[in-house]
Amino acid sequence: MNGNAVLDVRDLKVSFSVRRAGRKYQVRAVDGVSLSLAEGEVLGIVGESGCGKTTVGRSIVGLVRPDSGTISFKGTDMTGASLRDMRLNIRMVFQDPYASLNPRRTIGDSVAEAGDINGFFTSRAGRSAAIAATLTAVGLDPSFAARYPYELSGGQRQRAGIARTILPSPSIVIADEPVSALDVSVQAQVLNLMMDLREQLRLSMLFISHDLGVIGQISNRVAVMYMGRIVEQAATRTVLDDPRHPYTRSLVAAIPKPDPSKRILGAIETGEPPSLFKRPRGCAYAPRCPIASDRCQVDVPELRSAGTDGRAIACHNV
Amino acid sequence: MLSVRDLTVSLGPETAPVDIVAGVSFELGKGEILGLVGESGCGKSMTSLAVMGLLPQPGPRIRAGRVLLEGCDVTQLQPWQRVVAGHGRMAMIFQEPMTSLNPVRRIGDQIAEAVRVHDRLSGPPAIDRARELLEQVRMPDPAMQLSAYPHQLSGGQRQRVMIAIALACRPQVLIADEPTTALDVTIQVQVLGLLRELCNRLDMAMLFITHDMGVIAQLADRVSVMYAGRIVETAGVEALFGRPRHHYTRGLMDCMPSRNSGARRLPTIAGQPPAPGTVGAGCVFASRCAAVRETCRTAAPPRAEVSQGHDVLCAFPLDGGEPR
Numbered sequence: 001m002n003g004n005a006v007l008d009v010r011d012l013k014v015s016f017s018v019r020r021a022g023r024k025y026q027v028r029a030v031d032g033v034s035l036s037l038a039e040g041e042v043l044g045i046v047g048e049s050g051c052g053k054t055t056v057g058r059s060i061v062g063l064v065r066p067d068s069g070t071i072s073f074k075g076t077d078m079t080g081a082s083l084r085d086m087r088l089n090i091r092m093v094f095q096d097p098y099a100s101l102n103p104r105r106t107i108g109d110s111v112a113e114a115g116d117i118n119g120f121f122t123s124r125a126g127r128s129a130a131i132a133a134t135l136t137a138v139g140l141d142p143s144f145a146a147r148y149p150y151e152l153s154g155g156q157r158q159r160a161g162i163a164r165t166i167l168p169s170p171s172i173v174i175a176d177e178p179v180s181a182l183d184v185s186v187q188a189q190v191l192n193l194m195m196d197l198r199e200q201l202r203l204s205m206l207f208i209s210h211d212l213g214v215i216g217q218i219s220n221r222v223a224v225m226y227m228g229r230i231v232e233q234a235a236t237r238t239v240l241d242d243p244r245h246p247y248t249r250s251l252v253a254a255i256p257k258p259d260p261s262k263r264i265l266g267a268i269e270t271g272e273p274p275s276l277f278k279r280p281r282g283c284a285y286a287p288r289c290p291i292a293s294d295r296c297q298v299d300v301p302e303l304r305s306a307g308t309d310g311r312a313i314a315c316h317n318v
Numbered sequence: 319m320l321s322v323r324d325l326t327v328s329l330g331p332e333t334a335p336v337d338i339v340a341g342v343s344f345e346l347g348k349g350e351i352l353g354l355v356g357e358s359g360c361g362k363s364m365t366s367l368a369v370m371g372l373l374p375q376p377g378p379r380i381r382a383g384r385v386l387l388e389g390c391d392v393t394q395l396q397p398w399q400r401v402v403a404g405h406g407r408m409a410m411i412f413q414e415p416m417t418s419l420n421p422v423r424r425i426g427d428q429i430a431e432a433v434r435v436h437d438r439l440s441g442p443p444a445i446d447r448a449r450e451l452l453e454q455v456r457m458p459d460p461a462m463q464l465s466a467y468p469h470q471l472s473g474g475q476r477q478r479v480m481i482a483i484a485l486a487c488r489p490q491v492l493i494a495d496e497p498t499t500a501l502d503v504t505i506q507v508q509v510l511g512l513l514r515e516l517c518n519r520l521d522m523a524m525l526f527i528t529h530d531m532g533v534i535a536q537l538a539d540r541v542s543v544m545y546a547g548r549i550v551e552t553a554g555v556e557a558l559f560g561r562p563r564h565h566y567t568r569g570l571m572d573c574m575p576s577r578n579s580g581a582r583r584l585p586t587i588a589g590q591p592p593a594p595g596t597v598g599a600g601c602v603f604a605s606r607c608a609a610v611r612e613t614c615r616t617a618a619p620p621r622a623e624v625s626q627g628h629d630v631l632c633a634f635p636l637d638g639g640e641p642r
Contacts, residue, residue: 048502048503048504048505049473049502153590155590183357183358183529184357184529184531184570184573184574185357185569185570185573185586185587186590187573187575188573188575188584188585188586188587189586191575191584192583192584192586195582195583210502210503211575212503213532213574213575213576214575216575216576217575217584250504251503251504253507254503254504254506254507255503255532255576256503256506256507256530256531256532256533256535256536257532257535257536257576258531258532258534258535258559258571258574258576259535259536259559260535260536260555260556260559260560262535262536263535263536263537263555264507264510264511264514264536264537265514266511266514266515266518267456267508267511267512267514267515268507268508268511269456269508269511270504270507270508272472272474272475272505
């Protein structure tokens with residue numbers, strides 16, 4: 001375990017039971033994920049739909065109960081700890097700012113909610129001052145406190161969502177696709193805000209996204225997930241400039257690049273992920289992998305350290 | 319092949335119309351992919367629906383302008399009237415295939431339905447043609463998939479089915495409205511590759527609508543950038559990305575994270591697009607433009623051809639230096 005980690009997750013496993021055609025299936029969404037987050041660090045988790053990245057985030061804040069594994073905050077195991085204490089320290093920013101704010105409460109009430117529940121405020125004036133200060137910190141005018149979500153644009157709502165997250169001065173923010181629902185010009189504004197807040201408030205952040213461009217902008221380190229497992233983890237530049245795992249390679253190659261010299265000239269067939277109901281026996285990427293060998297069909301590769309730059313890879317053949 | 323001239327789509331009463339698409343013009347040649355790029359609410363989807371004759375009723379209407387398919391004005395024809403009149407060779411695919419497919423019908427029947435309308439086939443020949451269309455879109459195991467229901471397919475496969483249905487009319491023009499936005503990137507790149515291949519092989523023209531500058535750069539031959547209901551810049555893809563002339567185009571490119579790897583802050587475009595109906599006499603981008611001058615606020619900017627095939631709606635285009 002990392003000595004100065006504020007958050008340490010060991011061997012997290014989460015499964016859901018799903019009913020299909022009258023039968024009950026256990027679907028393993030997260031299959032043994034370990035990660036740690038140092039103070040002030042941003043760890044990006046990237047992967048495609050269904051890879052388990054959101055479930056990892058939701059397990060850490062206690063919205064999903066893991067089957068096994070430990071989650072420790074500053075060295076203390078939080079499994080079974082009081083959710084109330086934990087949620088002031090570890091807070092979440094959600095993807096859809098339309099769905100995550102109560103439409104019938106003012107922005108101010110939503111932002112102050114964690115403070116209200118935990119008795120932060122001793123006077124009405126103190127509460128208003130705290131709301132105003134928090135709104136200002138996220139670049140909203142304090143007058144927004146009296147408005148309702150429908151009066152705000154998407155970018156303003158996401159700022160309000162971030163204000164609600166930082167009001168109790170958390171140590172860790174789990175941001176689950178916080179800019180995916182926003183237009184590019186607004187996306188840049190919100191990303192800049194998150195980078196500023198991280199510095200000013202010395203936040204540690206787990207930044208979950210399907211977009212490697214966004215992850216590359218904000219993260220120090222990146223973990224790439226596929227079918228519930230981390231397949232490659234390293235410093236952001238290392239992953240983007242020199243991906244080694246065959247899945248990471250295809251992911252990096254598939255990012256749309258604003259460069260007409262990289263034009264798509266014809267059909268590209270690289271297959272699709274297998275169904276979570278029919279997980280392959282060996283490596284989950286083997287059916288799509290250009291370098292799969294016999295061993296990959298039967299033996300699941302473990303994440304192992306590779307090289308001196310802190311890189312870890314789960315692959316038999318690189 | 320397809321020529322759109324001064325298309326204006328409006329909402330509200332005849333006496334006080336609000337233009338959500340204002341004087342949009344473009345040409346689309348055989349086998350060519352024209353990318354139409356812009357942010358939410360800029361009117362790109364409304365443009366495509368107006369071209370297809372699919373504007374929701376009641377609601378927005380075409381107030382002015384013409385849509386010419388091979389020289390024939392189809393502006394006022396409903397889709398079925400176009401088919402009857404022999405101008406039915408235009409098809410459209412949408413962002414979310416699940417909402418376009420019937421969840422309780424087998425996909426073979428859904429493709430055959432389009433075959434029946436356009437080829438006047440029925441029974442086994444229609445199903446044969448449906449299988450052939452699935453082969454064209456590179457669906458794995460096409461004969462088997464004919465009997466599948468939409469929920470049994472992945473998102474990428476559903477979009478392939480939508481493309482197969484679109485191909486049933488042997489389209490001269492395919493309109494694709496954000497067809498890969500709901501897909502994962504490794505699936506997106508496969509669907510984009512398929513669309514490029516089909517345009518080449520079938521000599522089909524495509525109007526490709528997206529908000530993603532990266533997708534546009536990798537797929538389109540020419541690009542039109544839309545802002546607040548207007549096309550503000552049109553150019554070949556290399557010219558547009560190599561030397562954007564409109565301040566909005568430049569701003570959009572600058573704020574993409576992938577163009578700024580390693581930068582501590584991303585450049586942004588201040589403010590927000592104007593709400594429809596609040597546009598005044600001047601340039602629509604004036605309130606957000608970093609290089610705005612006094613005349614921009616009062617006079618509509620001219621459309622100027624800055625170089626061969628590259629035109630821009632700006633009085634003071636970038637790199638052009640001096641006001642004209």
